[in-house]
Amino acid sequence: MLSKEDNEILTHSAAGTPMGELLRRFxxxxxxxxxxxxxxxxxxxxxxxxxxxxxxxxxxxxxxxxxxxxxxxxxxxxxxxxxxxxxxxxxxxxxxxxxxxxxxxxxxxxxxxxxxxxxxxxxxxxxxxxxxxxxxxxxxxMPELPQMEFTLLPASHVFVSKKWQDCNWVQCVEGAIDTAHFSFLHMVIPKEGQDVASLLQHAAIGSQSVKNDRIRWVQEDPRPKFEINEFPAGLTIGGARIAGEQDLYWRIAQFLAPNHALVPSAFPGENYHGQTWVPVTDTSCWIYNYTWNPDRPLTEEEREACRKGLTVHAEIDENYYPLRGPHNDYLIDREAQRQGSFTGIQGVSEQDAAIQNSMGGIVDRTREHLGATDIGLVKFRQYMLKRAKALASEGQEPAEPGCAAHYAVRSGGWVADAGKKLEQVMVERFGHPYGYVGADLRQAAEKVQS
Missing domain, CATH: 2.102.10.10 (Rieske [2Fe-2S] iron-sulphur domain)
Incomplete structure (x- = not known):
């Protein structure tokens, strides 16, 4: 849990507040x-x-x-x-x-x-x-723009959207980096003889272009073991689940300071996804969503799937407000909840929003009872509070805005030997312990760091 004072520092973003001044450095x-x-x-x-x-x-x-x-x-x-x-x-x-x-x-x-x-x-x-x-x-x-990979690609390789959300931006970020919830919130309950992976694919929850048992691993192991590494632009958050006798299935998310997160689902060759949360007030925010493929243009079918609510995107109206929201209880279908959908709510984005909004405009973190799978959000809170307090009390500027090249990282899934640490898995999956994109960008990032 957090103290009342720390919860206020974490969530208040107006000019003159510690977090508001920190956010304004980016x-x-x-x-x-x-x-x-x-x-x-x-x-x-x-x-x-x-x-x-x-x-x-x-x-x-x-x-x-x-x-x-x-x-x-x-x-x-x-x-x-x-x-x-x-x-x-x-x-x-x-x-x-x-x-x-x-x-x-x-x-x-x-x-x-x-x-x-x-x-x-x-x-x-x-x-x-x-x-x-x-x-x-x-x-x-004023720093350089962060060199997030989707900003470096041709427009044909990228799809972007945005949506409104009726709660504080921090509980949205915490929902994104809490990858343990996938075992429940986004899961379906198959009938006898049905395949979970095919049901999730039909629901546009994930791509299956790389054939493996990732959905079964997530369903069967709801207690991932987390390892978290800090790097110059943020935090790498790896959650490992059992994938057979000798292997672990890693879902690796990236938190990029101060308000970006990359989704941990993509295997090589699949599309990558991310989100950025921008406070409007202390109890509302815009969520900016992006899907990209570094190797090829997105197809029209993929773009249409995004428009219909694939992964991080939501179905929205002409003003970018979700069609399913608190105004209509997310069109929750109780019969579907009994028969197959864990929530009865259509859409991964809408499922996330329903839970995050249900906590209230600003969740009272003094009443929480955290567990082992919450270590990612604990590290995130410590990370952000440390920098906001240092700027407010000591005038210490955050280092991350000056590390634009370090934002060019990827997130995603991988299967590795159970004896390997997160840094080793990152090297296997991405060719670099931070997950940097491409040799040229890695060299630029290392130059910035030195």
């Missing part, structure tokens, strides 16, 4: 690129870390993320005109570019330089991997 996704698809198109309201902002793509294609308040009389620029390289307030015509500069002040005398002293608050943005990223921290601390 680049965060704030929109899908498709949400601002047209130069000079309609601006969009955005709330990130409790701040109400306005995003727009100017007529030159540049993305701005600005405070929406016109400094003249306080009118909201959401109602402004997106025209010729900037946003113009419709109240008195003051105009601002993506860097927050006032580029036209028609109410001032022609010879006046008053506009040069007017500026609105703005945050730097970048586009990568189908996301618009923003940096909301001190300008002199």
């Amino acid at each position: 680049w965060l996704p704030v929109l899908l690129c498709e949400e601002l698809d047209a130069p000079g198109g309609t601006q969009k309201r955005v709330t990130v870390l409790g701040e109400d902002l306005l995003a727009f793509r100017d007529t030159n294609g540049r993305v701005g993320l600005v405070e929406p308040v016109c400094p003249h009389r306080g009118a909201n620029l959401y109602y402004g005109r997106n025209e010729e390289g900037g946003l113009r307030c419709v109240f008195h015509g003051w105009k601002f570019d993506v860097d927050g500069n006032c580029v036209d002040l028609p109410t001032a005398p022609c010879h006046s330089n008053y506009k040069d002293r007017i500026k609105i608050k703005t945050y730097p943005t970048r586009e990568a991997g189908g996301f618009i990223w923003a940096y909301m921290g001190p300008a002199d601390k």
Whole structure:
């Protein structure tokens, strides 16, 4: 369990809070690129870390993320005109570019330089991997974008989505790195003669392009033994289950600071998946989801499966809200729950959301009773609290933002001899103890580390 004080530090993300200031040291996704698809198109309201902002793509294609308040009389620029390289307030015509500069002040005398002293608050943005990223921290601390593999690939190899969730972002992260729950939450209960693996494949829970008994191993061993290694960008979390007399089935997740996690399911040749959780308020967040294949473009069938809720993705409406959510009890089917589905809820993403949301807006961690399979989330909490407290009390900047190349890692499954440690398994599976992608990126990461 956590103390009340530590739970508040862990979960509060507004400006001035320890965790809020830590999160602001990193680049965060704030929109899908498709949400601002047209130069000079309609601006969009955005709330990130409790701040109400306005995003727009100017007529030159540049993305701005600005405070929406016109400094003249306080009118909201959401109602402004997106025209010729900037946003113009419709109240008195003051105009601002993506860097927050006032580029036209028609109410001032022609010879006046008053506009040069007017500026609105703005945050730097970048586009990568189908996301618009923003940096909301001190300008002199701005790092490189994290080199997550999906951001380095052609768009044809990647599918991205996002969805809304009605709870604190931390309990979502904890659900993702708690890989023990797969033995229950996402499991199906077969009837006599039915095959569990085929049922899960039909339910789009996992790919079976690599033939093995991974589903049976997960079902038969609900007590995985965990080993956790820290590396320059986060934590590698390996959970090992019995897979025969001499072998263990490893499901290896990656937590990448401060708010990314890579799914532990993929075997070589399969698609990889990951998620990033961005706080809106302390009791709501956007979840950014990504599926990628480093070796080939995704097929249209795979993209359509993602749209229908494959793995980390959810079925959503035009506003990115899940079709199955707390507003309709996730369309839980009690008969299906009795007959085959452990939850009676359709979709892995929706099953996760139902449980995470059921804990309340912010779960009271002072009442928990943790066990051996919870070691991953314990390490995650210690990791994040240590860095938030060090920044708040000592001004110690986190090292991870400066290690952009270390974010190019993979997660996934593997079967190895029971005598091997996680680091050895990582070398077998990925060719590197951290799971780095490719020799060039590994060399770049090692150079950053040195």
